[in-house]
Amino acid sequence: MKVCVIGSGPSGLTTIKQLLDEGHDVTCFDKNEHVGGIWYRNNKTDIDQMKVYDKMMLTISMGLMGYSDFIVPEMSQRKYFTRERYLKYLTAYAEKFHLTDHIRFGCEVVEVRRAPVERFKVVVMANGKRSEHEFDAVAVCAGPFQKPQTKVTDLDKFTGDVSHSSRYRNAERFRGKRVLVVGLAESGADVLRQISDVASECVLTVRSRSFLLPRLFGGRHSSDEGDIRAHNYEQWVRATDVPFPIKGLFGDNPLSRAAFRVSAAATGFATAAALKVREMFEPSADEQDRDVPFDKMGQPTFPRQMDHDAELRPEYMRFINEWNRKSHHDKGNWTVKIILCKNATWVPNAVNGKITIDDSGIERMEGNRVHFKDGQVKTFDAIVMCTGFERDFSLLGPDIEVKDNNVRNLYKHAFHPDHKGRLAFIGFVRPFAGGIPACSEMQARYFAQLCSDKLSLPADVRDRIRAEKAWEEKFTELSPNCTESIPSQSIFQDGIAHEIGALPSIWKILSNPRLFARYWFYPANHAFYRLVGPHAQPEVALHELMTEPRGQLTISGLTAMFSALMLMPHKVHPVDHVFPVDLNAASPKRAATEPTQLRVLDGDRDVAVTA
Ligand SMILES: Cc1cc2nc3c(=O)[nH]c(=O)nc-3n(C[C@H](O)[C@H](O)[C@H](O)COP(=O)(O)OP(=O)(O)OC[C@H]3O[C@@H](n4cnc5c(N)ncnc54)[C@H](O)[C@@H]3O)c2cc1C
Numbered sequence: 177m178k179v180c181v182i183g184s185g186p187s188g189l190t191t192i193k194q195l196l197d198e199g200h201d202v203t204c205f206d207k208n209e210h211v212g213g214i215w216y217r218n219n220k221t222d223i224d225q226m227k228v229y230d231k232m233m234l235t236i237s238m239g240l241m242g243y244s245d246f247i248v249p250e251m252s253q254r255k256y257f258t259r260e261r262y263l264k265y266l267t268a269y270a271e272k273f274h275l276t277d278h279i280r281f282g283c284e285v286v287e288v289r290r291a292p293v294e295r296f297k298v299v300v301m302a303n304g305k306r307s308e309h310e311f312d313a314v315a316v317c318a319g320p321f322q323k324p325q326t327k328v329t330d331l332d333k334f335t336g337d338v339s340h341s342s343r344y345r346n347a348e349r350f351r352g353k354r355v356l357v358v359g360l361a362e363s364g365a366d367v368l369r370q371i372s373d374v375a376s377e378c379v380l381t382v383r384s385r386s387f388l389l390p391r392l393f394g395g396r397h398s399s400d401e402g403d404i405r406a407h408n409y410e411q412w413v414r415a416t417d418v419p420f421p422i423k424g425l426f427g428d429n430p431l432s433r434a435a436f437r438v439s440a441a442a443t444g445f446a447t448a449a450a451l452k453v454r455e456m457f458e459p460s461a462d463e464q465d466r467d468v469p470f471d472k473m474g475q476p477t478f479p480r481q482m483d484h485d486a487e488l489r490p491e492y493m494r495f496i497n498e499w500n501r502k503s504h505h506d507k508g509n510w511t512v513k514i515i516l517c518k519n520a521t522w523v524p525n526a527v528n529g530k531i532t533i534d535d536s537g538i539e540r541m542e543g544n545r546v547h548f549k550d551g552q553v554k555t556f557d558a559i560v561m562c563t564g565f566e567r568d569f570s571l572l573g574p575d576i577e578v579k580d581n582n583v584r585n586l587y588k589h590a591f592h593p594d595h596k597g598r599l600a601f602i603g604f605v606r607p608f609a610g611g612i613p614a615c616s617e618m619q620a621r622y623f624a625q626l627c628s629d630k631l632s633l634p635a636d637v638r639d640r641i642r643a644e645k646a647w648e649e650k651f652t653e654l655s656p657n658c659t660e661s662i663p664s665q666s667i668f669q670d671g672i673a674h675e676i677g678a679l680p681s682i683w684k685i686l687s688n689p690r691l692f693a694r695y696w697f698y699p700a701n702h703a704f705y706r707l708v709g710p711h712a713q714p715e716v717a718l719h720e721l722m723t724e725p726r727g728q729l730t731i732s733g734l735t736a737m738f739s740a741l742m743l744m745p746h747k748v749h750p751v752d753h754v755f756p757v758d759l760n761a762a763s764p765k766r767a768a769t770e771p772t773q774l775r776v777l778d779g780d781r782d783v784a785v786t787a
C-alpha cells in the first residue's frame with residue numbers, strides 16, 4: 177500500500193519503520209532538513225520554531241523513551257539522555273533501518289484531504305513550489321507540541337519582554353533581570369531553574385500544581401522505574417469504581433479477571449518472599465553504589481542527587497510533599513489525576529528563596545507592572561510563558577476533522593472511525609510518566625497492520641472511543657486542557673498490543689511465573705511487546721526482560737502489599753503518594769519496613785488503618 181507519513185520526528189521515524197516492516201511503500205515529508213523533529217537543532221534556521229533548549233535532560237529515562245525494536249544498553253540501565261544523545265539515538269535508528277531513503281526533507285505538507293475511491297490527497301510546498309500527491313493511507317506525525325498557548329490575562333498590556341518556552345534556548349537574555357514565569361509543568365521546571373540561577377528576581381505564578389516527581393528516587397533509581405503494572409493497576413483500575421474499558425492481559429471476561437487476580441496475588445507473595453530473602457543479605461544502597469561513579473543522569477553518585485543539579489535533601493522532599501498535597505486540593509493523591517512534572521530541578525531555588533511563588537493568579541497588567549489577585553503588585557522586565565500548547569490540526573482539509581481538536585475522539589488517540597484506519601494521528605498521546613515515542617511505536621504497529629488489512633478497527637469502535645474517553649477524562653480531571661494525556665503508558669500500550677496480538681496470552685504468561693513477576697511487579701519494559709505477535713524478536717526481548725534490575729518499587733514490602741490489595745475490595749486502598757523525607761528510607765532495606773497507610777472508604781466513613 178502507498179502510505180504517506182508527515183513528519184520525521186520520533187513518531188514519524190518509528191511509523192516509517194513499522195510500515196516498512198509490513199512491506200508498504202512509504203514516502204515521508206518533513207519541512208526540516210534532518211530527522212529528529214524538535215530534537216534536531218539548527219541555530220540559524222529554527223530560531224522561530226518549537227525546539228528543545230540548549231541545556232536539557234529528558235524527564236523520562238531511555239527505559240520508556242527507546243523503541244522496542246532498537247534496544248540499547250541504556251534502556252535497561254534506565255539512563256537519562258541529554259537532547260544531543262537522544263538525537264544521536266534517533267539518527268542511529270534512522271540509519272540502521274535506512275529510513276532516510278524514504279524521507280523528503282524541506283517539504284511542508286499544507287493540506288491533507290480526501291481523494292476519490294477512499295484515497296487521500298497530500299498537498300506539499302517545497303522550494304516555493306506546490307505539488308499534489310495521492311496515497312492510500314496517511315499518518316500525521318507532525319508533533320503534538322507545535323503551536324504555543326499564550327492566553328494569559330492582560331498580556332497585551334505588558335510592555336516588557338514577552339516570550340514562550342517553545343522559543344526559549346538559554347537564560348542569558350534574562351541575566352540580572354526581574355522575571356515572571358507563568359505556568360509550571362516540565363518546560364516551566366527547566367526554564368524556571370535556569371532563569372532563577374541568573375535573574376535578579378524570579379517569580380513563578382501558577383493556577384494549578386502539576387504533581388512533582390523528582391527524576392531520581394533515593395538518588396539511584398529513575399522515576400519511571402516506579403511505573404510498574406501492579407501499581408498502575410492499583411491506582412487506576414482496582415482502587416476505583418470507575419469502569420475500566422481498556423482490554424489488556426486480563427481481558428473483559430469476569431472469569432479470566434478473577435483468575436488473573438488470584439494468580440497475580442499468588443505470584444506476588446512468592447516474589448515478595450524471594451525479594452525478602454535477597455534484601456536480608458544484600459548490602460545497603462550506599463555500599464552497592466560505592467564503586468559506581470555516576471548516577472543515571474551522569475552526575476557523581478555522591479552526594480546523592482534527587483534531580484538534575486539538585487541534591488537529595490529532606491527540606492526539598494518536604495517541599496515536594498507539600499506541593500503535591502496542594503496539587504490535589506488536600507483530597508488525597510493516591511489516584512493521581514493531574515499531569516506529572518517529572519522534573520524537580522527548580523525546587524532547591526524555591527527553598528533557598530531565589531524563586532517566589534504566587535498561586536493567587538494574575539488579576540491585571542499595566543506597563544511593566546503585574547497585579548496579583550492577593551493584592552501584591554510587582555514590576556518585571558520580562559515574562560516567560562511556560563503555558564503549554566494548543567492543539568493544531570490546521571493542515572487537515574475541510575473533509576477531515578478531529579472533533580473539537582481532541583484526540584480522545586479518535587480510537588487509541590490515533591484513528592478516526594470514518595476512515596477505516598487509513599488515516600492515523602501518531603504521537604498525540606502523552607503518558608503521565610512515560611515516553612511519547614514508545615506510545616507512537618505501538619500506535620504505528622497497529623496502523624501498519626490496518627494498512628495491510630490484517631486487522632480492521634473493531635465493529636464497536638465508537639462505543640470504545642466513548643468509554644475510553646470517559647475513563648481518561650476521569651483520571652486527568654485536574655488537567656482538563658491536556659487532552660492528549662493518559663494516566664498509564666503500560667495500560668495504554670497493553671490495550672493496543674492486545675489488539676495486534678503483541679501481548680502474550682494470560683495462560684502463556686501464567687505458565688511462566690518468573691516472566692509473570694517481571695510483567696506485573698518489575699518496571700514496565702516494552703521489550704514485553706516483542707515476545708509474540710507481528711515482528712516479534714523473542715530472544716532479544718526475553719533477555720532484555722529477564723536481566724533488567726528491579727526498580728525502587730520492586731521490594732518485598734510493596735510487592736506483598738500490591739499482592740494483598742489484588743484480593744481486597746476496591747474501597748481498601750493506600751492513602752497518599754508521599755516521598756520518604758528520611759533519606760535512608762530510599763534504600764530498599766529501610767523502605768521495605770516502613771508502615772503503609774491504607775484507607776477504607778465505607779460510605780461517608782473514611783478510616784485510615786496501618787498495615
Ligand atoms: C523541552 C522538551 C523536552 C521534552 N522531553 C520529553 C521527554 O523526556 N519524554 C517525552 O516523551 N517527550 C518529551 N517531550 C515531548 C516531545 O515533543 C516528544 O517526545 C517528541 O518530540 C514527539 O515526537 P513527534 O515526532 O510526535 O513530534 P516532533 O518532535 O514535534 O516532530 C514533528 C516533525 O514533523 C514535522 N512537521 C510538522 N508539521 C509538518 C508539516 N506540515 N509538513 C511537514 N513536516 C511537518 C516537523 O518538522 C518535525 O520534524 C519534550 C518536549 C520538549 C519541548
Ligand SMILES: NC(=O)c1ccc[n+]([C@@H]2O[C@H](COP(=O)([O-])OP(=O)(O)OC[C@H]3O[C@@H](n4cnc5c(N)ncnc54)[C@H](OP(=O)(O)O)[C@@H]3O)[C@@H](O)[C@H]2O)c1
Nearest residue numbers: 233234235327328359360361362363364383384562563564
Ligand atoms: N526536560 C524535559 O524532558 C521536558 C521539558 C519540557 C517539556 N517537556 C515535555 O513537553 C511537553 C509540553 O510541556 P509543557 O510544560 O511545555 O506544557 P504543559 O505540560 O502543557 O504545561 C503547561 C502548564 O502551564 C499551565 N498554564 C497554562 N496556562 C496558564 C496560565 N494562563 N496561567 C498559569 N498557568 C498556566 C498549565 O496549567 P493548567 O493545567 O492549569 O492548564 C500547565 O501546568 C510535555 O510532554 C512535557 O513532558 C519535557
